[in-house]
Amino acid sequence: MSTSHTMKQRLKHNRPSLRQNARPPKQRTHLGNAFTAANLPVALALQHCSNCATVQYPPRELCRHCLQDTLLWRSTDTGGALVSRLELHNSLWEYFRRRIATAPWPIASVRLDCGVIVLAHLAPATFGAGITTEIPAATRVQVFSHTDCSLNAVLIAVDGQTAIATRAQRRAIADGLGLLEPAHKTGGI
Amino acid sequence: MKDYSGIALTAPISFGYAKQSPKGAAWFIGRTLQLMLARAGLGKDDVDGFAVSSFSLGTDSAITLTQNFEFSPRWIEQLPYGGASGILALRRAARAIQAGDASIVACIGGDGAAHRSFEATAANFSSFTIDASFPYGGGGPNAAFGLITQRYMDEFDARREDFGAIAVAQRYNANHYPPALLGHKTLSLEQYLSARPIAGPLHLFDCVMPCAGGEGFLMMSEDRARALGLPYCTILAAGELHNAHREDDIQLRGGWTEYANQLWAMAGLGPEDVDILQTYDDYPVISMMQMEDLGFCGKGEAPQWLKTTDLRFDGSGPQQHKLAHNTSGGQLSVGQAGAAAGYMSVVETIRQLTGDTEGNQVPGARHAMVSGFGMINYDRGLCSAATILARSDR
Numbered sequence: 001m002s003t004s005h006t007m008k009q010r011l012k013h014n015r016p017s018l019r020q021n022a023r024p025p026k027q028r029t030h031l032g033n034a035f036t037a038a039n040l041p042v043a044l045a046l047q048h049c050s051n052c053a054t055v056q057y058p059p060r061e062l063c064r065h066c067l068q069d070t071l072l073w074r075s076t077d078t079g080g081a082l083v084s085r086l087e088l089h090n091s092l093w094e095y096f097r098r099r100i101a102t103a104p105w106p107i108a109s110v111r112l113d114c115g116v117i118v119l120a121h122l123a124p125a126t127f128g129a130g131i132t133t134e135i136p137a138a139t140r141v142q143v144f145s146h147t148d149c150s151l152n153a154v155l156i157a158v159d160g161q162t163a164i165a166t167r168a169q170r171r172a173i174a175d176g177l178g179l180l181e182p183a184h185k186t187g188g189i
Numbered sequence: 190m191k192d193y194s195g196i197a198l199t200a201p202i203s204f205g206y207a208k209q210s211p212k213g214a215a216w217f218i219g220r221t222l223q224l225m226l227a228r229a230g231l232g233k234d235d236v237d238g239f240a241v242s243s244f245s246l247g248t249d250s251a252i253t254l255t256q257n258f259e260f261s262p263r264w265i266e267q268l269p270y271g272g273a274s275g276i277l278a279l280r281r282a283a284r285a286i287q288a289g290d291a292s293i294v295a296c297i298g299g300d301g302a303a304h305r306s307f308e309a310t311a312a313n314f315s316s317f318t319i320d321a322s323f324p325y326g327g328g329g330p331n332a333a334f335g336l337i338t339q340r341y342m343d344e345f346d347a348r349r350e351d352f353g354a355i356a357v358a359q360r361y362n363a364n365h366y367p368p369a370l371l372g373h374k375t376l377s378l379e380q381y382l383s384a385r386p387i388a389g390p391l392h393l394f395d396c397v398m399p400c401a402g403g404e405g406f407l408m409m410s411e412d413r414a415r416a417l418g419l420p421y422c423t424i425l426a427a428g429e430l431h432n433a434h435r436e437d438d439i440q441l442r443g444g445w446t447e448y449a450n451q452l453w454a455m456a457g458l459g460p461e462d463v464d465i466l467q468t469y470d471d472y473p474v475i476s477m478m479q480m481e482d483l484g485f486c487g488k489g490e491a492p493q494w495l496k497t498t499d500l501r502f503d504g505s506g507p508q509q510h511k512l513a514h515n516t517s518g519g520q521l522s523v524g525q526a527g528a529a530a531g532y533m534s535v536v537e538t539i540r541q542l543t544g545d546t547e548g549n550q551v552p553g554a555r556h557a558m559v560s561g562f563g564m565i566n567y568d569r570g571l572c573s574a575a576t577i578l579a580r581s582d583r
């Protein structure tokens with residue numbers, strides 16, 4: 001391998017801002033990977049305890065309530081209520097920095113009806129809102145998962161009335177947020 | 190709860206604040222220790238207890254540092270509790286001294302600030318962070334605190350000006366504390382309001398600047414401090430509670446609500462007797478939460494309370510009610526030196542209560558409330574801690 005190629009690889013590794021393609025964070029724990037796998041066939045799957053019926057998120061090794069090793073990934077109701085939301089104007093991660101250069105990145109925290117708090121990418125357009133703060137707290141929302149271009153399942157929050165029953169509908173929303181394509185840099189390495 | 194009588198806090202050192210540094214955490218911790226010993230006229234082997242906090246020690250730890258610095262403590266403690274670390278170190282060291290497990294304890298927080306180290310810490314903070322918060326915008330703590338600030342504003346009709354009152358008063362204090370990294374610049378409310386946006390309602394001057402630095406103090410018996418001729422302050426009360434209110438949708442209160450009254454009773458004081466309040470100010474909304482939960486005002490009332498409360502160290506503001514707050518400028522104006530930020534307010538308070546300041550002395554300060562907060566594992570800070578300290582001759 002040529003020296004210049006090695007140098008380029010090193011630069012790419014050390015300076016994400018030089019990369020041609022920047023992607024969402026790839027890193028997950030083994031539980032995060034299990035979340036992705038469980039969410040492939042359904043709109044939303046979370047850990048359910050078969051001993052005490054507690055639902056939990058973020059994923060854990062054991063049931064957060066009874067501490068038993070009796071967890072199953074099960075399809076979960078997507079309904080919930082908005083807790084808070086904002087637009088990020090700054091990020092520590094190159095993919096989001098590039099997206100933010102075009103428009104701020106909206107995120108939300110949601111209390112799902114099954115009891116858990118999730119953080120999610122927010123699709124303000126589904127609310128007919130121009131800016132996220134126009135969406136009042138306690139607004140009914142739905143949260144579903146979709147695989148991003150780093151091949152991880154990520155959560156997306158949309159208005160409670162948005163049609164998300166089909167895979168195609170969910171994909172269109174994820175695509176609209178730019179999650180399915182890397183953020184390009186012309187002339188990057 | 191047993192009281193904290195007979196324990197002295199002394200030899201406060203703030204060391205080496207810098208925006209970036211090629212030096213590692215051990216350098217900041219070791220230099221801080223050396224300066225603490227020099228201040229107290231002690232040698233390494235006089236220290237038989239060692240409590241340390243750092244985010245950037247990597248594979249090193251409290252125990253490897255004992256060989257690094259060649260000393261032999263008979264009591265060690267490592268406290269990875271972010272902004273609550275200093276008060277938790279203080280609580281544990283006080284008990285060790287009372288029990289006779291150690292006689293002189295060095296409590297130190299220190300961190301380096303290598304290129305992109307803050308980014309790495311934020312992305313790898315914990316398993317919940319990796320799986321469930323960082324992937325959503327990579328905002329780091331700004332994202333969680335932006336969401337909290339937005340909800341606080343919705344819930345209690347708070348405005349950006351209200352948060353600005355805290356940031357602007359702290360900058361005034363930093364203008365009188367030479368080591369503050371932003372102390373050479375003034376900050377007006379207009380500048381605060383027109384700063385660039387970071388995360389929702391959070392703008393540039395709501396966010397701390399990550400930096401390198403060390404903060405430390407010595408703990409020993411009052412008898413020992415007197416024998417050494419060291420000025421010191423004492424502990425009237427201290428408490429902690431973690432992952433409190435875990436059913437709340439979002440963090441508008443912390444664990445302090447559950448033990449603040451116990452602290453006041455233990456100290457035999459009320460909020461009106463406090464000359465100095467040091468809150469953990471990683472964001473102004475968190476300072477407001479502490480003001481409310483510790484009993485300085487009611488829940489949601491901090492914006493109103495701040496309109497009539499002067500937070501400047503010298504009481505030179507126009508408001509009638511005076512309460513010196515974050516007297517060195519806090520993290521917002523001094524910089525956030527990783528885990529050292531969790532020791533900063535204890536160190537600054539020892540300086541204030543022993544008259545060891547360099548231009549930001551609170552006149553006649555006798556009692557101080559110091560509060561700590563830390564560890565954004567997912568959507569909220571998990572640690573809460575607080576202590577009431579007093580001048581030794583009050």
Ligand SMILES: [Zn+2]
Nearest residue numbers: 049052063066
């Ligand atoms: Zn269970």
